[in-house]
């Protein structure tokens with residue numbers, strides 16, 4: 001049996017190009033004792049993996065070429081040397097961009113039969129849990145407060161905004177097009193959306209946050225963080241989730257002006273977090289998020305492309321803002 005894979009052919013110089021990837025075909029590995037062979041049915045294309053290629057995600061180790069592109073996927077167990085995972089069952093794990101992969105059982109999460117596996121790439125997966133813990137634990141939103149989120153129409157962002165709405169806050173999303181902004185308000189219940197590409201962005205943000213900002217969920221860093229800092233209320237919280245505005249380049253810009261002065265004057269708590277810190281609480285979080293999905297309070301937007309070969313283009317396009325919600329490559 002053959003396994004098609006997308007390899008990182010060369011580390012990006014400047015912006016990521018589809019030519020940084022190449023297709024390879026290798027024999028399917030067989031699982032040993034305690035190992036599980038998974039056939040990928042879909043994987044997520046996510047912004048954070050660009051930080052891994054840049055070398056700015058220290059937890060991911062040094063960027064390397066000649067290996068399968070990393071990513072979280074869902075799939076079906078084909079053969080198993082681990083009694084916890086029967087053949088035919090469905091799992092989530094670090095499949096990477098390939099048709100088949102072998103894992104230690106401990107690296108996989110079983111997907112209950114009643115759950116849609118695609119939700120494990122969105123609200124019940126890495127990005128949904130990131131939204132949940134970053135907003136609720138780091139952000140600590142209180143009813144009636146204002147929550148601002150950047151990359152608001154993306155995978156993490158559209159979930160953050162809806163969770164903030166569920167917690168009865170005023171929600172302001174920042175995104176890169178008026179079309180995305182209109183969708184956030186009309187479909188997802190955001191109170192306002194602001195386009196950071198507009199010349200009048202800072203004024204529009206001021207108008208959208210008349211009572212200031214109590215929680216800023218920062219997916220982007222860069223000039224949006226710079227603008228948010230000036231809208232923060234005394235005692236505000238900034239949840240530093242990611243820096244997508246600075247990933248797709250060899251020359252990331254320095255952080256914004258006003259730090260630490262603004263943090264001191266307004267007693268702002270600005271805190272970075274990584275999802276892995278919350279591993280002990282994933283099951284509880286999944287139960288609550290699934291409850292919101294079932295009740296219809298939380299909508300999961302998925303932006304699907306088809307076929308392994310379409311992944312590099314889907315990634316380049318995501319970094320340019322082409323996605324709405326979670327971008328998923330389907331192989332089934």
Ligand SMILES: NC(=O)c1ccc[n+]([C@@H]2O[C@H](COP(=O)([O-])OP(=O)(O)OC[C@H]3O[C@@H](n4cnc5c(N)ncnc54)[C@H](OP(=O)(O)O)[C@@H]3O)[C@@H](O)[C@H]2O)c1
Nearest residue numbers: 046047048151154155156175176242243244245274275321
């Ligand atoms: N801390 C953690 O544990 C953790 C875990 C998972 C993800 N993350 C972070 O979460 C963030 C969102 O990831 P995601 O997978 O959900 O990606 P995503 O938001 O679905 O996609 C990236 C989005 O970033 C926006 N963007 C691109 N260039 C930008 C720029 N220069 N300025 C502002 N926005 C820009 C684009 O939307 P526009 O149209 O709005 O420009 C694009 O759609 C990333 O920073 C990622 O690193 C952190």
